[in-house]
Amino acid sequence: MLRLIIGNKAYSSWSLRPWFLLRQAGIEFEDQVVPLYQPDSREALLRYSPTGKVPCLIDGDLTIWESLAICEYVAEQFPEKxxxxxxxxxxxxxxxxxxxxxxxxxxxxxxxxxxxxxxxxxxxxxxxxxxxxxxxxxxxxxxxxxxxxxxxxxxxxxxxxxxxxxxxxxxxxxxxxxxxxxxxxxxxxxxxxxxxxxxxxxxxxxxxxxxxxxx
Missing domain, CATH: 1.20.1050.10 (Glutathione S-transferase Yfyf (Class Pi); Chain A, domain 2)
Structure with missing residues (x-):
């Protein structure tokens, strides 16, 4: 199961891009919201992403960060889409x-x-x-x-x-x-x-x- 770490859906445009790609393409995934601009936001995000930023896609032992890189990875993993x-x-x-x-x-x-x-x-x-x-x-x-x-x-x-x-x-x-x-x-x-x-x-x-x- 793919897991997508994202920021607030009300405010995070970078998170929206890969989330929308996965949902619109009908690819199964779980999303996890880490609230942004909180005192512990960066610490929480560093558990998943080396940049401490969203979005971040986790596929087993592999971590992909940056919205466009995530979209490229998804396109490669699901060529039938x-x-x-x-x-x-x-x-x-x-x-x-x-x-x-x-x-x-x-x-x-x-x-x-x-x-x-x-x-x-x-x-x-x-x-x-x-x-x-x-x-x-x-x-x-x-x-x-x-x-x-x-x-x-x-x-x-x-x-x-x-x-x-x-x-x-x-x-x-x-x-x-x-x-x-x-x-x-x-x-x-x-x-x-x-x-x-x-x-x-x-x-x-x-x-x-x-x-x-x-x-």
Missing amino acids: QLWPADRALRAEARAYASEMHAGFFALRQHCPFNARRQFAPREWPADVQSDLVRIGQIWSDLRRRHQHLGPFLYGQFSVVDAMFVPVASRARTYALPLPELAQGYADMLLDLPAMREWYAAGAAEPWVVPGSEP
């Missing part, structure tokens, strides 16, 4: 987008901390946040135009790149972020999946409050 596009060129492109999400969009992260149980009114955003939103809108809209005949996800069928972007879809709802029509439809589809409804319900039921994620 086809969690990357089969076409070599599309697979390379999808990996580039997943890596761009993993390493970028700093302004969006800074100004829109992940919060799965709040919704705020629309507002004006700084230029760097707007630039991030334009880029995200371009990526999602282009991929949906190209692959919508194959299914509702970015490459038609569900893949790792959808799991990497799902926290952005959640941020778009939390902060009423403006997106182009195709991109908005994609975000709405992701957030209406049973896996995301389950995540939101669990986050809403958590007792912990992290002030830095409650603007």
Whole structure:
């Protein structure tokens, strides 16, 4: 049985990515929440992860940390789930987008901390946040135009790149972020999946409050 160590479902976007990948792909696993920003959080996490951070996947004697590395491992372990596009060129492109999400969009992260149980009114955003939103809108809209005949996800069928972007879809709802029509439809589809409804319900039921994620 795979075991996924995660942070608060209300606040941990990094935890959401591999959790969503596993749940949406129908892979059996157990999750264990370690509350973040508590006095003993780092000590508790160091029992599982060498970085003292979430997420962390435990498969027998093997430990994998970092969200994208976990997603890659899951894709390798369950090839029948086809969690990357089969076409070599599309697979390379999808990996580039997943890596761009993993390493970028700093302004969006800074100004829109992940919060799965709040919704705020629309507002004006700084230029760097707007630039991030334009880029995200371009990526999602282009991929949906190209692959919508194959299914509702970015490459038609569900893949790792959808799991990497799902926290952005959640941020778009939390902060009423403006997106182009195709991109908005994609975000709405992701957030209406049973896996995301389950995540939101669990986050809403958590007792912990992290002030830095409650603007």
